[in-house]
Amino acid sequence: MKLIGENLVCERGGRTVFSGISFTAESGELLVLRGRNGAGKTSLLRMIAGLNEPVGGQMELQGGRDDEDIALQCQFIAHQEAFKPAMTVAENLQFWSDFFGGGDILDALEAFSLEPLADFSAALLSAGQKRRLALGRLAMIDRPVWLLDEPTVGLDVNSTEQLRQLMRKHLDGGGIILATTHIDLGIKETAVLDFNAVDDQAELTSIGEAE
Amino acid sequence: MKPVIAILKRDLLLAWRQGGGVGTAIGFFLTVMVLLPLGIGPDLGLLQKIAPGGLWIALLLSVLLSADRIYQIDYDDGSLEQMTLGPVPLELVAGAKAMAHWLSSGLPLAIAAPFLGFLLNLDTKLILPLLGAMVLGSIGLSLLASLGAAVTVGLRKGGLLVSLLVLPLYVPVLIFGISASAAGQAGPDISGSSFIILLAVTLVIVVVTPIASGAALRTFMR
Numbered sequence: 001m002k003l004i005g006e007n008l009v010c011e012r013g014g015r016t017v018f019s020g021i022s023f024t025a026e027s028g029e030l031l032v033l034r035g036r037n038g039a040g041k042t043s044l045l046r047m048i049a050g051l052n053e054p055v056g057g058q059m060e061l062q063g064g065r066d067d068e069d070i071a072l073q074c075q076f077i078a079h080q081e082a083f084k085p086a087m088t089v090a091e092n093l094q095f096w097s098d099f100f101g102g103g104d105i106l107d108a109l110e111a112f113s114l115e116p117l118a119d120f121s122a123a124l125l126s127a128g129q130k131r132r133l134a135l136g137r138l139a140m141i142d143r144p145v146w147l148l149d150e151p152t153v154g155l156d157v158n159s160t161e162q163l164r165q166l167m168r169k170h171l172d173g174g175g176i177i178l179a180t181t182h183i184d185l186g187i188k189e190t191a192v193l194d195f196n197a198v199d200d201q202a203e204l205t206s207i208g209e210a211e
Numbered sequence: 212m213k214p215v216i217a218i219l220k221r222d223l224l225l226a227w228r229q230g231g232g233v234g235t236a237i238g239f240f241l242t243v244m245v246l247l248p249l250g251i252g253p254d255l256g257l258l259q260k261i262a263p264g265g266l267w268i269a270l271l272l273s274v275l276l277s278a279d280r281i282y283q284i285d286y287d288d289g290s291l292e293q294m295t296l297g298p299v300p301l302e303l304v305a306g307a308k309a310m311a312h313w314l315s316s317g318l319p320l321a322i323a324a325p326f327l328g329f330l331l332n333l334d335t336k337l338i339l340p341l342l343g344a345m346v347l348g349s350i351g352l353s354l355l356a357s358l359g360a361a362v363t364v365g366l367r368k369g370g371l372l373v374s375l376l377v378l379p380l381y382v383p384v385l386i387f388g389i390s391a392s393a394a395g396q397a398g399p400d401i402s403g404s405s406f407i408i409l410l411a412v413t414l415v416i417v418v419v420t421p422i423a424s425g426a427a428l429r430t431f432m433r
Contacts, residue, residue, distance in 0.1 A: 049296055050296070053433060081288070081289065083288070084221070084225060086224075086225055087225070091224070095217055095221045098217035099214045100297060
């Protein structure tokens with residue numbers, strides 16, 4: 001399987017966020033998106049997830065299910081966790097499992113050691129626990145392309161290791177991962193898409209000098 | 212179909228647990244029904260005459276009261292974003308959420324209305340036609356309110372805008388709803404045909420609003 005983006009252009013609110021972004025991510029590969037704040041890393045993930053319309057360029061998922069949109073073969077873990085405080089941890093997961101046609105919620109709970117919290121209200125979770133709950137969806141819903149927006153924010157060392165293992169397993173199973181992150185996840189098959197490289201060099205140096 | 216049922220179940224559970232929507236709507240409905248006769252005075256004949264209209268207007272405003280929350284929370288916490296990646300189109304998601312709103316606030320209000328009608332000296336002959344027309348009409352009211360909520364989902368304090376957008380669309384439901392309810396007053400023929408027109412209006416709303424809501428939500432997501 002191969003996810004290809006060619007010369008993508010993103011515009012938001014009349015401003016060009018990025019242009020001329022091209023990338024390729026193959027089965028078993030982690031593509032890390034790097035770049036300064038506002039470079040459009042999240043916008044690119046949202047574009048692949050079908051939440052932004054590209055102004056130019058094209059995307060293609062080779063070897064996927066051709067009859068389905070790319071977005072339907074993606075799992076997008078965004079900044080917002082999409083959980084209801086009025087429901088328990090287990091109920092929240094069960095809803096997303098039913099909605100996405102996913103598997104057992106135990107997989108999601110076990111992936112980030114959340115079993116003891118299953119019957120408690122999601123309102124009681126800390127920021128890191130909410131993050132783990134959101135990432136747990138990755139373990140129970142089977143989709144080949146993962147789009148992770150800053151997945152490690154708020155995670156402690158143990159949970160980061162659990163995330164690394166989960167990503168490892170997904171890559172070994174032939175999955176594709178695109179992630180924006182600033183820490184090294186210790187995964188060998190990592191390619192980097194550097195947003196700064198395609199930006200205006202003059203602007204970058206001037207920022208560098210100011211600092 | 213499973214995703215749609217999942218949304219329906221979740222929204223009903225949330226409505227039950229949080230109580231906000233239904234509680235506020237029924238409380239408002241009850242308050243209007245209690246205050247109306249006090250404001251108009253003890254003229255039983257007059258009260259009986261205005262009872263169906265009073266009930267309908269109170270129902271309409273109560274449904275509207277809880278409407279702006281249909282999509283707002285899901286939009287804010289990222290649930291709606293996840294739902295766009297789901298196996299069902301956003302139109303069905305919108306339909307399921309509007310249906311949950313009807314089941315949790317429109318339907319209970321419609322069922323409670325004839326009983327609250329006693330406070331207005333409602334003619335007992337009118338109880339059944341009123342109940343039928345209100346159950347049917349409230350489907351349309353909930354769906355139209357959900358359309359207003361979808362169109363204003365990305366706006367802070369969209370409540371006023373929802374009312375302004377939705378009120379004109381409520382007029383046909385109100386007109387045919389009242390004339391279908393007022394069986395004894397206008398004669399069975401008129402109320403029968405009004406009921407059929409109300410049914411037609413509701414069917415059009417059932418088909419059109421989820422499509423429009425889905426399109427509106429998709430625009431806001433971009």
